[in-house]
Amino acid sequence: MTGEILLKAQGLERDYGDRKALRGVSLELARGEVLGLLGPNGAGKTTTLSILSGTLPPTAGSVRLNGADLLDGGRAAKRDLGYLPELPPVYPEMRVSAYLRYCARLRGMERALIPAAVDEAMRRCGLTEVGSRLIGKLSKGFQQRVGIAQAIVHRPALVILDEPTVGLDPLQIRAVRALIAELRQEHGVIISSHILPEIQSLCDRVIILYQGNAVYSGYLNELNAVADVQEFMVSFAQ
Numbered sequence: 001m002t003g004e005i006l007l008k009a010q011g012l013e014r015d016y017g018d019r020k021a022l023r024g025v026s027l028e029l030a031r032g033e034v035l036g037l038l039g040p041n042g043a044g045k046t047t048t049l050s051i052l053s054g055t056l057p058p059t060a061g062s063v064r065l066n067g068a069d070l071l072d073g074g075r076a077a078k079r080d081l082g083y084l085p086e087l088p089p090v091y092p093e094m095r096v097s098a099y100l101r102y103c104a105r106l107r108g109m110e111r112a113l114i115p116a117a118v119d120e121a122m123r124r125c126g127l128t129e130v131g132s133r134l135i136g137k138l139s140k141g142f143q144q145r146v147g148i149a150q151a152i153v154h155r156p157a158l159v160i161l162d163e164p165t166v167g168l169d170p171l172q173i174r175a176v177r178a179l180i181a182e183l184r185q186e187h188g189v190i191i192s193s194h195i196l197p198e199i200q201s202l203c204d205r206v207i208i209l210y211q212g213n214a215v216y217s218g219y220l221n222e223l224n225a226v227a228d229v230q231e232f233m234v235s236f237a238q
């Protein structure tokens with residue numbers, strides 16, 4: 001990995017009662033880099049991203065964003081990240097632009113900067129034409145764009161997207177992937193997926209999670225060189 005380190009997580013563990021969901025996962029992300037978390041259902045992707053977004057405390061481990069401790073409850077580091085959860089909260093009765101203004105405010109953005117930031121986020125996410133529409137009246141694909149827009153509206157250094165294309169139809173998936181591909185110009189990005197081609201098309205590096213362990217961490221082209229990727233996936237899934 002080259003470039004300035006944006007995010008550094010070390011030794012992340014998370015227990016749910018007796019169940020060990022994460023067993024010591026470490027990762028780093030440089031500015032402008034796109035990192036993929038790949039793994040089957042239950043591998044620990046959502047748990048990892050919830051910890052990295054500061055919304056779930058780990059049982060052990062540390063997370064630093066821009067050098068600041070993300071887990072100490074302070075707002076400084078959290079302002080520097082945007083997060084689209086796997087099951088985002090839905091505000092069907094809000095209009096798109098009003099919702100984005102609300103999200104920017106929630107992230108501590110200065111009031112005077114918000115209108116331009118909302119316009120910019122809507123432009124980047126292809127939402128300008130639907131800014132005055134109710135979120136609940138939009139298609140699922142457009143609702144997901146709104147989800148990505150709320151994650152970038154306050155111009156964070158890091159954007160975390162948990163399974164951003166799940167439940168979308170093929171056309172919507174293509175549109176959302178194109179949008180994610182553009183994000184790297186301004187943000188470091190972490191996305192999770194259980195779809196290998198999605199990770200291959202969007203990411204520089206990948207961490208493969210299986211049963212709470214990082215069983216592979218590296219560049220995708222190196223993974224391809226080591227072995228056929230599908231075979232690799234199958235080999236640890238058995």
Ligand code: ATP
Nearest residue numbers: 016019021039040041042043044045046047048194
């Ligand atoms: P998916 O693709 O299905 O979302 P995932 O890779 O995101 O899976 P996690 O949701 O992080 O995996 O779950 C990791 C493990 O932790 C699973 O075994 C899951 O059942 C367990 N788990 C997750 N959340 C909880 C919870 N709130 N209480 C108990 N167990 C949980």
